[in-house]
Amino acid sequence: xxxxxxxxxxxxxxxxxxxxxxxxxxxxxxxxxxxxxxxxxxxxxxxxxxxxxxxxxxxxxxxxxxxxxxxxxxxxxxxxxxxxxxxxxxxxxxxxxxxxxxxxxxxxxxxxxxxxxxxxxxxxxxxxxxxxxxxxxxxxxxxxxxxxxxxxxxxxxxxxxxxxxxxxxxxxxxxxxxxxxxxxxxxxxxxxxxxxxxxxxxxxxxxxxxxxxxxxxxxxxxxxxxxxxxxxxxxxxxxxxxxxxxxxxxxxxxxxxxxxxxxxxxxxxxxxxxxxxxxxxxxxxxxxxxxxxxxxxxxxxxxxxxxxxxxxxxx
Numbered sequence: 623x624x625x626x627x628x629x630x631x632x633x634x635x636x637x638x639x640x641x642x643x644x645x646x647x648x649x650x651x652x653x654x655x656x657x658x659x660x661x662x663x664x665x666x667x668x669x670x671x672x673x674x675x676x677x678x679x680x681x682x683x684x685x686x687x688x689x690x691x692x693x694x695x696x697x698x699x700x701x702x703x704x705x706x707x708x709x710x711x712x713x714x715x716x717x718x719x720x721x722x723x724x725x726x727x728x729x730x731x732x733x734x735x736x737x738x739x740x741x742x743x744x745x746x747x748x749x750x751x752x753x754x755x756x757x758x759x760x761x762x763x764x765x766x767x768x769x770x771x772x773x774x775x776x777x778x779x780x781x782x783x784x785x786x787x788x789x790x791x792x793x794x795x796x797x798x799x800x801x802x803x804x805x806x807x808x809x810x811x812x813x814x815x816x817x818x819x820x821x822x823x824x825x826x827x828x829x830x831x832x833x834x835x836x837x838x839x840x841x842x843x844x845x846x847x848x849x850x851x852x853x854x855x856x857x858x859x860x861x862x863x864x865x866x867x868x869x870x871x872x873x874x875x876x877x878x879x880x881x882x883x884x885x886x887x888x889x890x891x892x893x894x895x896x897x898x899x900x901x902x903x904x905x906x907x908x909x910x911x912x913x914x915x916x917x918x919x920x921x922x923x924x925x926x927x928x929x930x931x932x933x934x935x936x937x
Contacts (some may be wrong), residue, residue, distance in 0.1 A: 634819060643708070663780045663928050665921025669912075671698075671772035672839060672920070675742070676912045680760030681767065682746040683797035683811075684717035686915050692722060695771060695794060699724040702778045709822050713797040713812045714805050717744075717935060720796050722810050724778060727789025729825035736788040736935050737832040737892075738777065740770025741798035741811065749803065750906035764912045766905045767799060767904065769839035772915075774823055778923075785932040792827035801880060812883035816890050829892050829936050831855065834883040836898040837905065838923045839915035845923065847872045847897050850888050854937035855895040862930040868922055872897075895937070897923060 630754075678691040699706050704724035714718040724743070729735070731858020749759050752766070762769075774792045793815060801808025811836075820827040838845065849855040856872075863871035878881050879902060887894035904910040930936070 632802070636803060656694065660782055661780050663776055663921065663924035665776075665919075665924065667779070668772040668776040668914060668924055669917040669919040671775045672768045672915050673831075673912050675768035676764050677772060680762060681742065681744045681762055682745045683713050683719040683800065688796070690745060691742065692720060692794075692796070694851070695722055695775070698775055699778055699792070702775075705825075709815065711797075711811070711819070713810050714800070714807075717797070719811060720817050722796075723823050724792040725823070725824065725825050726778040726783045727825070728788050730828045732789065734788050734828055734830035734935075735790045735791065736786065736824060736827060736931065737829045737887075738776050738795055738835070739772055739793040739795060739815075739832060740774055740835040741767065741795040741883075742765060742771045743796050743799050743811075745799045746803055746806075746855055747907055748908045748910075751908050753908070756908045761906050762908065762911050763799070764910050765837045765839050765902055765915050766900070767908055768912075769837060769915055769920065770794075770835035773835055773838055773920055773926065773927070776920075776924055777928060781928055782808055782932050787934050788830070789825060790931070791823065791829075793826070795883060798883070806931035808881045809883055809886060812886045816892075817823060819890075820821040821887070830893050831937065832883075832887045832894040833927065834887070835923070836882070836896065837900070837902045839920045840899040840902050841914060841916045841918070841919070842899065843922065844899050844901060844917040845872055845897060845919070846875060846900055847895055848875050848878065848884070849890045849893070849895040851885070852893040852895070852937065855893060858935070858937040859895065859897075859926060859930055862933070863922075865924045866925060866929050868926060871884055871922055873927060
């Protein structure tokens with residue numbers, strides 16, 4: 623009986639020791655492993671992000687709505703584990719604006735840099751509205767303003783950055799969408815970002831590639847991918863789309879005659895591509911509302927970018 627009791631005590635001690643080792647191993651893994659689990663890109667969740675932005679109302683640069691929406695975007699990116707930098711600048715007529723830069727990775731010294739960008743401001747006036755009386759009202763900016771950030775936020779949640787082999791920078795430009803209005807030029811935020819890239823965001827400097835998204839959620843899904851000088855970028859995206867089951871995801875090249883972020887990246891010698899529905903019929907009208915943005919279109923864009931980046935952004 624004493625021998626059995628002794629064995630019982632020894633077995634109990636061994637079990638307790640094993641449990642302790644397992645517990646501390648678990649704690650050590652928790653310190654080393656990421657606190658999130660990567661999931662497939664969700665078009666529904668990207669649409670949720672679009673709706674959240676639209677709920678702030680029109681978000682023209684310098685307005686209270688823009689500040690509130692921008693603060694929300696910053697908080698979401700930080701909650702998703704990204705390092706966030708706010709880059710303030712002055713737009714037309716002393717209006718305060720700010721770019722939002724989220725980063726993961728060690729920067730160009732550790733390997734190549736990929737920039738994914740869009741704008742988060744909406745147009746000051748819906749000057750293309752078919753009703754002349756509506757042209758003095760601010761544009762809601764659901765597809766032309768919120769769809770790009772919706773895709774980038776969902777990529778921030780789901781993108782396997784280490785698999786890409788890049789430092790990834792997600793950049794949301796302000797004061798991009800008022801070009802053609804009195805005193806305004808297009809793409810002020812992206813111009814400032816590119817000009818100040820090395821000084822203000824050195825982890826994103828010397829990018830190997832830049833992608834710009836605009837109007838990527840329309841119901842028709844007539845998306846184009848354009849790159850002025852790097853045909854391989856378009857080919858790489860098309861090949862990726864076909865490989866994952868989105869044959870015909872991009873229609874033929876579209877001619878753009880306005881200044882945008884693609885213009886500034888290309889002028890700086892950065893291989894750049896722009897994805898968007900450039901003939902979106904509700905652009906800069908009062909009808910650019912969240913019901914015009916489809917989760918299926920956002921899904922297609924997100925899936926293609928995620929797959930392309932996780933294979934090393936080949937072009």
